[in-house]
Amino acid sequence: MQQDFSMHKLDNNPVAHCSGCPLQGETIVPYLHSRASGGIMIVGESPGHTEIEIGQPFVGRAGKLLRDNIQAAGIPLGHVFIANSARCMIDKNRLTARDIKDVLRHCRPALVSAIHEYKPFLVLALGDIAMYQILGIKGITQQRGKVFYSEEFDCGCMPLFHPAYVLRGKPSREPVFLRDLKWAKMHVYVKPLTMHQVIQERNLS
Numbered sequence: 124m125q126q127d128f129s130m131h132k133l134d135n136n137p138v139a140h141c142s143g144c145p146l147q148g149e150t151i152v153p154y155l156h157s158r159a160s161g162g163i164m165i166v167g168e169s170p171g172h173t174e175i176e177i178g179q180p181f182v183g184r185a186g187k188l189l190r191d192n193i194q195a196a197g198i199p200l201g202h203v204f205i206a207n208s209a210r211c212m213i214d215k216n217r218l219t220a221r222d223i224k225d226v227l228r229h230c231r232p233a234l235v236s237a238i239h240e241y242k243p244f245l246v247l248a249l250g251d252i253a254m255y256q257i258l259g260i261k262g263i264t265q266q267r268g269k270v271f272y273s274e275e276f277d278c279g280c281m282p283l284f285h286p287a288y289v290l291r292g293k294p295s296r297e298p299v300f301l302r303d304l305k306w307a308k309m310h311v312y313v314k315p316l317t318m319h320q321v322i323q324e325r326n327l328s
């Protein structure tokens with residue numbers, strides 16, 4: 124697999140908090156960690172089969188769509204931190220809704236510590252599960268594209284469609300996805316505003 128992101132595996136105490144998790148003992152796929160901080164952090168749902176095989180997040184078909192669109196949006200790859208809501212695969216055919224909630228609860232501390240370490244300006248939460256994991260809210264179709272301020276993390280959080288949903292859906296979803304990424308890039312790297320200004324501008328537009 125081509126390593127097109129100059130990132131480093133974050134691997135400090137990977138199994139802390141796993142005790143009692145419904146996925147305890149499954150393969151853990153670590154986050155990809157940019158050495159820069161204060162930029163964009165992307166949080167997905169969980170690794171799939173390809174990610175487990177390769178050992179990195181977002182390297183399957185949905186990952187390719189994500190990476191292609193990050194590049195098309197002009198987001199500097201070496202400044203992005205890529206994480207997941209759960210570091211083991213959430214198989215929705217095998218797990219109940221209650222199990223999934225339990226997995227997210229167990230895996231959240233690792234994500235929280237990564238966010239505190241990276242200190243992103245903006246977290247892009249891909250899909251319903253990531254939005255729930257970061258902000259505790261649901262309803263991606265209604266919330267997509269808005270910017271929320273997270274008091275817990277002192278940063279913005281913008282929910283986006285999950286790339287797997289973009290892949291499955293109508294062709295019109297990819298331009299929306301790219302537009303959201305371009306907007307994020309503009310306000311994090313090109314025309315930096317305060318988070319308050321970002322939220323005002325985005326949510327009033």
Ligand code: SF4
Binds near residue numbers: 140
């Ligand atoms: S999902 Fe997270 S908490 Fe659960 S076993 Fe995997 S790494 Fe541990």
